[in-house]
Amino acid sequence: MTTLTLQLCFLIVLAVGGSQSKSVFNYSEEILLYRDPESIVETVKISSSDASHWQENTTKYWRFDIATQNCQSARVNFESFNMAKGDYVVVYGIDNNNKMIGVERFEGKGWRDRGEVNSRRVFAKGLIIELHKKHQESHFLLFYVHYADCVPHPGMPGSVCGSRDWSNIICYRGHNHITSLGNSVFRIRFVTNGASYFCTGWKASDDGRFLTNFHCLGNQTQVSSAELDYKYDSTDCTDDVGSAQKIYHGDTLIQTSGSNELDFTIFTVKENTDHIECLQRSHEVPSPHHDYMMIIHHPAGERKKVSLSSDMDSGGLCRRKESCRNPNDYCYDCDTTGGSSGSPVFFWKFSGRMPVYALHHWGGCPNTGVKLSLVSNAAGQNLGSCT
Numbered sequence: 001m002t003t004l005t006l007q008l009c010f011l012i013v014l015a016v017g018g019s020q021s022k023s024v025f026n027y028s029e030e031i032l033l034y035r036d037p038e039s040i041v042e043t044v045k046i047s048s049s050d051a052s053h054w055q056e057n058t059t060k061y062w063r064f065d066i067a068t069q070n071c072q073s074a075r076v077n078f079e080s081f082n083m084a085k086g087d088y089v090v091v092y093g094i095d096n097n098n099k100m101i102g103v104e105r106f107e108g109k110g111w112r113d114r115g116e117v118n119s120r121r122v123f124a125k126g127l128i129i130e131l132h133k134k135h136q137e138s139h140f141l142l143f144y145v146h147y148a149d150c151v152p153h154p155g156m157p158g159s160v161c162g163s164r165d166w167s168n169i170i171c172y173r174g175h176n177h178i179t180s181l182g183n184s185v186f187r188i189r190f191v192t193n194g195a196s197y198f199c200t201g202w203k204a205s206d207d208g209r210f211l212t213n214f215h216c217l218g219n220q221t222q223v224s225s226a227e228l229d230y231k232y233d234s235t236d237c238t239d240d241v242g243s244a245q246k247i248y249h250g251d252t253l254i255q256t257s258g259s260n261e262l263d264f265t266i267f268t269v270k271e272n273t274d275h276i277e278c279l280q281r282s283h284e285v286p287s288p289h290h291d292y293m294m295i296i297h298h299p300a301g302e303r304k305k306v307s308l309s310s311d312m313d314s315g316g317l318c319r320r321k322e323s324c325r326n327p328n329d330y331c332y333d334c335d336t337t338g339g340s341s342g343s344p345v346f347f348w349k350f351s352g353r354m355p356v357y358a359l360h361h362w363g364g365c366p367n368t369g370v371k372l373s374l375v376s377n378a379a380g381q382n383l384g385s386c387t
Contacts, residue, residue, distance in 0.1 A: 042144060042145045042146075042147070043143065043144050044142050044143065044144055044145055045141065045142070045143060046064070046141070046142045047139070047140075047141055047142075048131055048133070048138070048139050048140045048141070048142075049139060054131065057130075061130050061131060061132045061133070062130070062131040062133070063128060063129070063130050063131075064128070064129040064131075064142070065126060065127075065128055066126060066127040066128075066129070066145055067125070067126050068124065068125055068126055068127070068147055071147035071148060072123055072148070073121050073122060073123045073124070073147070073148045074093075074121070074122065074124070074127050074145055074146065074147045074148070075118065075119045075120060075121040075122065075127075075145075075146050076091060076118075076119045076127060076129065076142060076144070076145050076146075077116070077117070077118050077119075077142075077143050077144045077145075077146070078106070078110065078116065078117040078118075078140045078141065078142055078143065079115065079116060079140070079141045079143045080115050080139065080140055080141045081106070081109060081110040081115050081116060081117045081140040081141075082108075082109050082115060082137075082138065082139055082140065083106070083107050083108055083109075083133075083138045083140075084134075084135035084137050084138045085135075086134060086135070087107070087132060087133045087134060087135055087138040088105055088106060088107045088132050089105070089106045089107075089117075089129065089130065089131055089132070089140065090103065090104070090105050090106075090128075090129070090130040090132065091103075091104050091106070091119045091127065091128070091129055091130075092104065092122070092127070092128055093122035093123070093124025093125075093126065093127055093128070094124055094125060094126045094127075094128060095124050095125065096125055100128075101122060101123075101124055102120060102122035102123075102124065104119055104120060106119075117140070120240060120241055121146075121148065121240050121302070127145075129142070146300070148300065159335070159336045159337050159338075159340075159363025159364065159365060159367055160335045160336070160337055160365075161310070161312045161333035161334075161335055161365040161366070161367070162310070162311045162312040162333070162335075163311050164335055165307065165308075165309040165310055165311060165335050166297075166299065166305040166306060166307040166309075166335050167237070167305060167306055167308075167309070168233070168234040168236070168237055168238075168239075168240070168303065168304070168305060168306075169182045169233055169234075169296065169304045169305065169306050170233060170234055170235065170236065170237055171237040171306070172306055172308075177349075177353065177354065178294075178296075178306060180277070181279065181296060181344075181346070181353075181354065182233070182296050182304055182306070183231060183276065183277065184202050184203045184276060184277055184278060184279045185200060185201075185202045185279075185296045185297070185298075185304060185343065185344060186200070186201050186202065186203075186210075186228040186229055186230055186232070186248070186298075187200060187228070187229040187232045187244070187298040187301060187304070187339075188200060188201045188212060188216065188217070188226055188227070188228050188229075188342065189226065189227045189229070189301070190216070190217060190222050190223075190225045190226040190227070190250070191222070191225040192221075192222050192225070197216070198298065198300070198301030198338075198339040199212055199213060199216035199217070199298075199339060199341045199342045200212065200297045200298045200339065200340055200341060200342045200343040200360075201216075201217075201228065201342045202279050202296075202342075202343070202344050202356075203273060203276050203277070203278045203279065204266070204278055204279060204281070204356075204383060204384065204386060205278050205383060205384025205385060205386050206278055206384065206385060206386055206387055207384050208268055208269065208272070208273045208274070209254060209266055209267070209268055209382075209383060209384045210228070210266070210267050210268065210269065211264060211265070211266055211342070211359065211375075211383070212264075212265050212267075212341070212342030212359075213263045213264065213265065213341045213342040213359065213361045214256045214257045214258065214259065214260060214262075214263045214264055214265050215260050215263060215341065215361065216265065216341050216342050217250070217253070217256075217265045217267060218256055218265065219253065219256075220252075220253045222250075223250040223251070223252070223253045223265075223267045224250055224251075225250065226249070226250030226267075227247050227248070227249060227250070228247065228248040228249070228250070228269060229244035229247055230244055230245050230246045230247070230248060230276070231244060231245040231246075231304075232244040232298065232303055232304060233303055233304045234303040234304070240302055240303055241303075242303050246271075248269040248270070248271045248273070249269060249270045249271065250267060250268075250269060250270075251267070251268045251269050251270045252267060252268045253265065253266075253267050254266040254267055254268065254382050255379055255382040255383075257375075257378065260361070261328065262328065262370050262374055262375055262378055263359065263361040263370055264359055264370065264375045264378075264379070266379060266382055266383055278386035279344055279355070279356050279386065280353060280355040280356070280386050281355055281356050281372045281376060281383075281386065282355035282356065282357050282372060282373070283372070283373040283376060284373075285373075291319050291320040291347065292308075292315075292317045292318065292319055292347065292348035293308075293317075293318040293319065293320055293330075293332045293334055293345060293346065293347055293348060294306065294307065294308045294318065294334070294345070294346045294347075294348045294354070295307040295308075295318075295334045295336065295340070295343050295344070295345050295346070295360055295369075296343060296344060296346075297336060297339070297340040297343030297360065298339050298340070298343070299335075299336060299337040299338070299339050299340045300337055300338060300339045301339045302339070307334040307335045307336065308334070308348065310333055310334060310335070312333040313333060317348065318332050318333060318334035318348075319332065319333075320332055320347075321333075321366050324366070324368060325368070326368065328370055328371060328374055329358070329362070329368040329369060329370055329371065330345065330357065330358045330368065330369050330371060331366040331367070331368050332345075332366055332367055332368075332369075333365060333366055333367065334367060335367075336360060336363055336367050337363070338363075340360055340363075341360065341361055342359065342360065342361070343359075343360045344356040344358075344359070344360075345357055345358035345359070345360050345369040355372075356372050357369075357371070357372055358370060358371055358372055359372060359375055
């Protein structure tokens with residue numbers, strides 16, 4: 001059995017069949033998903049009207065407790081969220097001193113009135129959900145809990161190599177050439193077989209063509225379902241808070257590799273992207289003296305990160321491995337995880353524009369990206385040009 005794991009777009013919704021268990025969490029292989037040793041996604045599927053899971057507080061609100069198990073942080077997702085006027089939901093963490101942290105309040109139909117709410121990630125020993133409800137029509141479905149920074153699951157291949165070294169891109173605001181590159185990198189959310197996934201993609205040509213992995217967007221239906229979050233960045237170096245400036249929508253599938261070998265898809269979006277710079281691409285093989293690497297990506301669908309530091313490499317920066325399992329790929333220990341698929345891989349320079357050398361697509365420590373020279377040769381004019 002291969003130890004490689006596709007950095008497949010972080011799964012965020014998974015339908016669960018069968019009768020409702022009376023326990024809070026129904027553990028099975030279908031609903032306990034490990035995308036890497038430090039991340040767990042657990043489908044919960046508990047309704048706001050399911051009284052068996054809610055504790056009635058003396059002040060007439062209902063409370064649901066979630067322990068973070070062997071993990072350091074967690075966040076929750078609500079579907080079908082619709083609170084009548086005056087009703088609301090509060091989500092917060094409890095720290096080791098039993099104090100409230102990361103308090104958020106949600107009303108109405110959630111983000112952009114879509115009936116969906118994603119709470120922020122809170123570093124806490126547990127999460128509390130409070131339902132303050134007076135109207136019968138108010139409802140929601142607690143659909144999943146995403147745990148992160150967990151004790152590794154035995155036998156699972158890694159994609160966070162050593163300690164997790166990525167940082168919010170805003171931490172590099174003193175390096176304008178990094179933050180400028182990041183403006184061309186998008187979080188992609190798409191739907192397949194009724195489930196919703198995250199990947200990463202980037203603008204690759206002057207005329208608005210985008211590039212991601214084939215195993216993310218492999219057909220026109222998936223491209224049509226895609227939403228691309230522009231500047232989905234954190235507003236602070238140490239926290240994961242912030243929202244996208246704009247959402248773009250997938251339009252036309254231009255070309256796919258048709259397999260995971262070169263693992264690329266070229267597509268367009270419906271909106272005009274002339275104000276967004278494309279990322280230049282390189283066909284050259286970097287010399288051994290220029291082998292420091294950097295990845296800009298949306299791991300686990302989180303706000304934009306930069307993987308440049310590495311406790312696995314000499315000098316403290318990610319470096320290219322001398323040999324790779326597949327000659328089509330570059331290998332590295334830059335940290336990635338589910339959702340990083342499709343991100344651009346650069347060779348580091350202290351100034352000036354850095355071209356993209358690889359399209360990240362596999363985890364397994366070392367992690368790997370397809371050489372852009374091979375993608376460009378296979379795509380030809382379909383990839384367009386970036387001046």
